[in-house]
Amino acid sequence: MNTICRDLADGGCLVYAWFEAMHTRIDLVLWDRGVDVEAIKTICTEIEREVRRIEKLGSCFDPDSELFEINSAPSGISTSISEEMCEILSRCIGYNESSGGYFDVTAVSGRKTKTSDNLSLEGTSVIRRAEDVKINLSGFLKGYALDKAVEMVCKAGVSNALLNFGNSSIGALGNHPQGEGWIVATAMGERFHLKDSCLTTSGNEHEKRKHIINPLTGNVIEGKGMVSVITPTAEEGEVQSTTLFIRKNTKN
Numbered sequence: 001m002n003t004i005c006r007d008l009a010d011g012g013c014l015v016y017a018w019f020e021a022m023h024t025r026i027d028l029v030l031w032d033r034g035v036d037v038e039a040i041k042t043i044c045t046e047i048e049r050e051v052r053r054i055e056k057l058g059s060c061f062d063p064d065s066e067l068f069e070i071n072s073a074p075s076g077i078s079t080s081i082s083e084e085m086c087e088i089l090s091r092c093i094g095y096n097e098s099s100g101g102y103f104d105v106t107a108v109s110g111r112k113t114k115t116s117d118n119l120s121l122e123g124t125s126v127i128r129r130a131e132d133v134k135i136n137l138s139g140f141l142k143g144y145a146l147d148k149a150v151e152m153v154c155k156a157g158v159s160n161a162l163l164n165f166g167n168s169s170i171g172a173l174g175n176h177p178q179g180e181g182w183i184v185a186t187a188m189g190e191r192f193h194l195k196d197s198c199l200t201t202s203g204n205e206h207e208k209r210k211h212i213i214n215p216l217t218g219n220v221i222e223g224k225g226m227v228s229v230i231t232p233t234a235e236e237g238e239v240q241s242t243t244l245f246i247r248k249n250t251k252n
Contacts, residue, residue, distance in 0.1 A: 001048050005037050008177055013037040017044040021051045022059075022142055024166030028149075031177055032158045043156045047149045047163075054145045057085065058137040070126060071134050078125040086124045092140060093119065095239045096215075102243040104215035108136045112218050139212070142169045143200060143238035150198075150234075162194075169234045170199045188226050200237025201228040202245045214246050221249045 001019040008014055012033030019026055028047060030040050059065040066085055073079040081089075092105045096115035106118040109132050119135070120127040128135075142165045150171045153161045160174035162182050172182040172194035181195035187205050202212065203226030212221045227245040231237040 001045065003041055003044065005041070008033075013040065014177060015040040015044060017041070017048075019048050021048070022055050022145070022166070024142075024168075026051065026166065027162075027164040029162040029164075030153065030158050031160050035156070035158050039156070040158060043153060043158060047152055050148055050152065051145050054141060054148065057082070058088065058141045058144075060134070060136050060138070067135060067137060070128070073128070075128045075131040075133065078122060078127050080125050083124055086121060086126070088137070088140070088144065089119060089126060089135070090121055091235075092137075093121070099239060099243040101216055102214075102246045103139070103239045105135050105137055105140060106133055107213040107215040107218075109133045110213070110218040112216060139202070139242050140235070140238050142166065143198075143234035143236075146171050146198065146234035165234075168201045169237065170194070171234055172197060172199075186226065186228055188228075190228060192228070192230060194230065197230050197232060198234040198237050199228060199230055200234060200241045201226050202238075202241035203227055212242065212245060214250060216250070221246060223249070225249065 001017055003015060003017040006014045012031060014031035017028045028044050056065055058067045060067050062068055066082060070079055093115045095103045101114060104115050106115050111118060118129050118133040146163060146165050146169045149163050153173060163171040170184055173196055176182050181193050183191060183193055184199060185191045186201050192199050204224050214221060227241050227248060229237050229240045231240060
């Protein structure tokens with residue numbers, strides 16, 4: 001992790017830190033008049049450690065991750081999972097129901113069925129209903145990790161922060177050193193004013209980037225376009241932005 005520290009003219013200090021994780025760049029800006037610079041740097045280090053832990057838990061590409069193990073286990077057989085993974089999958093199943101099927105962490109399977117038809121949770125075990133059922137948490141994990149990072153900042157007593165996870169999930173607490181709240185912009189040029197809220201953006205930044213699947217059709221969403229939402233938590237934002245983007249690009 002790289003860090004830059006600055007003393008503020010009217011007291012207090014600001015720390016800017018950045019690192020690579022979850023296949024993107026993560027930028028952290030934290031400042032406070034009542035917390036010293038070393039304490040803020042420690043918080044940034046702890047956030048990096050937590051983000052990497054979550055990435056290790058839910059990456060579908062890392063052969064050593066818990067999710068990879070789930071996807072590699074024989075279908076139809078109960079696989080023991082951690083309580084955290086069980087909670088994540090349980091929430092994702094619930095989001096699939098509440099979104100009308102548009103948010104689906106098993107969409108990559110192309111089965112055009114509900115998440116609950118593809119996965120079965122029993123205590124702290126999961127069963128993939130068929131061999132072609134695969135779980136991809138990429139549209140959920142950054143928001144989940146960002147919410148954890150926001151919690152850590154609040155618990156440490158830092159009042160002001162901007163936590164940017166790859167420009168697609170952004171959490172804002174308190175104020176910029178020189179103004180009310182935080183002004184952020186998306187890749188599409190939209191500007192938003194954030195304070196104690198999260199901005200989440202889903203979509204295709206350019207024509208060749210096609211990575212979101214409509215779970216109801218099994219088709220990849222074509223064309224350039226993005227949807228941004230402001231929500232109290234980043235997890236909610238992941239679900240809402242994905243759902244709205246797919247619905248916007250679905251022909252009735």
